[in-house]
Amino acid sequence: MIVTKTLAREIVHGRKTEARIPIRTSPDGVVRPCPYRPSPPNSPPRTYTVQTRTGGPEIARIEVLSNARARLADLTYPDVRAEGFRTTAAFADAWMTTHDAAWPPRQTCARCDGDGNVDCADCWTTTPTGPYRAHPLDAHPCPLCDGTGETLAPIDDDLVLARFTDRHHDQRVWIVRFRLLDAPRLLASDSSHGYTTRARDALPDEPEAVDDATLEHFARDAAERRAGEPGRRAEHARRLMRANQERTKRLLAADPAAVLALEEARAARLAAIEQHADDGRNAA
Ligand SMILES: [Zn+2]
Ligand SMILES: [Zn+2]
Known part of the structure; x- marks a missing residue:
């Protein structure tokens, strides 16, 4: 079972005991078997490894207790908790990040206006015949969007839940219930005992003495995105303004007439950026 680093930690702590998986059907409508099945009776337990990526280290080992069919619309808050999430919106965001190609929503970059490239302060030079480009159009990939x-786009719980209800409630899923068999070595709460393999003996906030170094970082969660995005955008807007002021000063010294043309272009560009910022706010 491949899960995010955060959910791997929830499994190791015994807080995530369920996983919902889309039910697949063959082209003629036959339901394909659930990939996770309980152990057959009177035989050694069938176990599954928990990883954060295919071929990655084993974070834990689980045994499946049951797999039942349901719809995502049936999801209750206790289900959300058993999935290892604190809110229904957090579950919905994670579900759509995995199963919805149009999620998370994106918007035109406010720094480069969707161009993917930005001008540095020296991109334009002025001569008696007018301003001309000194650097190629793609000389500076936009730092805010990495040139994309x-x-x-900003999101909030209402937006997340609205799309989840609209597009995913009818999704039929397997509810896979499982129990934790082996956790990796965990730092024991009594350090004289060194490491423990029992999650409940481990320090509450020190779940993976071994695995933290090997677990990879996953997509930032929605909360971080919500908190970080407006701040970054404001910082880039400030940088853009400073660069523009510097450029204007230099040009004014070199050729006052050329400044007028550039000022017009700049005003149009700023208006476009402001429009995008407004769109972003309205979307939120
Ligand atoms: Zn950009
Ligand atoms: Zn440049």
Whole structure:
């Protein structure tokens, strides 16, 4: 079972005991078997490894207790907790990040206006015949969007839940209930005992003495995105303004007439950026 680093930690702590998996059907409508099955009776337990990526280290080992069919619309808050999430919106966000190609929503980058490239302060030079480009159009990939022209759009719980209800409630899923068999070595709460393999003996906030170094970072969670995005955008807007002021000063010294043309272009660009910022706010 491949899960995020955060959910791997919830499994190791015994707080995530369920996983919902889309039910797949063959082209002629036959339901494909659930990939996770309980142990057959009177035989050694069938176990599954928990990893954060295919081929990654084993974080834990689980045994499946049951797999039942349901719809995502049936999800209750206790289900959300058993899935290892604190809120239904957090579950919905994670579900859509995995199963919805249009999620998370993106918007045109406010720094480069979707172009993917930005001008440095020296991109334009002025001569008696007018301003001309000194650097190629793609000399500076946009630092805010890494040259993609898009950034993550602001989201909130209402937006997350609205899309989840609208697009995913009818999704039929397997509810896989499982129990934790082996946790990796955990730092024991009484350090004289060194390491423990029992999650409940481990320090509450020190779940993986071994695994933290090997677990990979996953997509930032929604809360971090919500907190970080407006701040970054404001910082880039400030940088853009400073760069523009510097450029204007230099040009004014070199050729006052050329400044007028550039000022017009700049005003149009700022208006476009402000429009995008407004769009972003309205979307939120
Ligand atoms: Zn950009
Ligand atoms: Zn440049």
